[in-house]
Amino acid sequence: MCDVCGCGDQRKVSIEVHASLLADNDHEAAHLREHFVEAGVLAVNVMGYPGAGKTALLEATARALAGRLRIAAVSGDLATELDAERLARAGIPSATITTGSACHLDASMVHDALHDATLSAAVRACDVFFIENVGNLVCPAIYDLGQGANVVLLSVTEGVDKPLKYPVMFRKADLVVLTKVDLLPHLPGVSAGVMRENVARVMPSARVIETSAVTGAGVDELVAWLDARRPRPVQPR
């Protein structure tokens, strides 16, 4: 363990410091979770390496929804607002969390972003709130953001062995989305079936949906999965 981003080396910082940092984060995440559930909002922590297709999947989801579910998003990025601009063009109320050189989002970053009145109103009014994490298959797994679901993206272009090599992320996943499946015919060494098998070796209750943001394949299945996981509101909206 790196003991701060929680992904490093236990030699680096005392276990006490690490435990305290994660406890603070968990406390703030629990607070966020209460708000999300109370408002009947499914918060989804969307994780994957750079280029796995996180933003493209949200764009495709917005296209497929056609108003069936209301969505909102924040997008974590070291630099630029490129993703949030793409989400806005796709009609998704959204904001950027600029992390500078940070390798992950934490609960306080999400909490701070929700201090913006416009975003906060959009989140309270939505059914699914996507928290698009920093592109990284290691560190984001450690930090609870108050989400109701962890979704991990894996592009078929990046080889079949990634679940085995980066198991931490998959152990905490509720859903793995294979992306870019339209490219499979051009990837002779890659099999979606083998990727599914490798996911099943590290993910406790393996659930995989195969998607393409280009063709729209699998997006309806994803929407149904999200819809089924929405919390029931405990107060009138």
Next chain:
Amino acid sequence: MCDVCGCGDQRKVSIEVHASLLADNDHEAAHLREHFVEAGVLAVNVMGYPGAGKTALLEATARALAGRLRIAAVSGDLATELDAERLARAGIPSATITTGSACHLDASMVHDALHDATLSAAVRACDVFFIENVGNLVCPAIYDLGQGANVVLLSVTEGVDKPLKYPVMFRKADLVVLTKVDLLPHLPGVSAGVMRENVARVMPSARVIETSAVTGAGVDELVAWLDARRPRPVQPR
């Protein structure tokens, strides 16, 4: 800054702790660097996200070399020895550094790996020592490993905007290797020219080589680049 893996949030741990950790690492890295230079070995820190093609590029380099340069490698991985097994099959003397949940290599991990007599002898006898970092486009940039060159891989399958969104890594790069260029005909939205332009916007002295581990394109250019950067031995080998 996350202040330990160096990639997080400055609110997390005191600046003193962070500075001390990086100073310890820099000290150990300087020690490694002296040994590498003394032995006439070019140590190369190979970085990129999971699936960028780091191992495939080393395999292709070994095939292209046909004995012209002697190489050795270590491969940093959270779990599994899959990469080191591939490197061994490609005829590259190599070892795995298993990081558990760590998101990056540091100098002490490389130093510890070199305590293995077989690997150490292979490194002393080689011309180029590849240090294949953990697949991550954020955290590995912070830690000096005693390398003589930073090489960052970017696959053309993962979109053209990555240099802009993950600039920290590219600011410290000596070379960017575009990988999987054989797939460009199947990626209508992707242009190697635009990727080069985006690299040039964040990399101080932009140097880009386009490669394919499938066709072998660009590998000779990479080998020439490596050969030209080798340190001159300061003592008989």
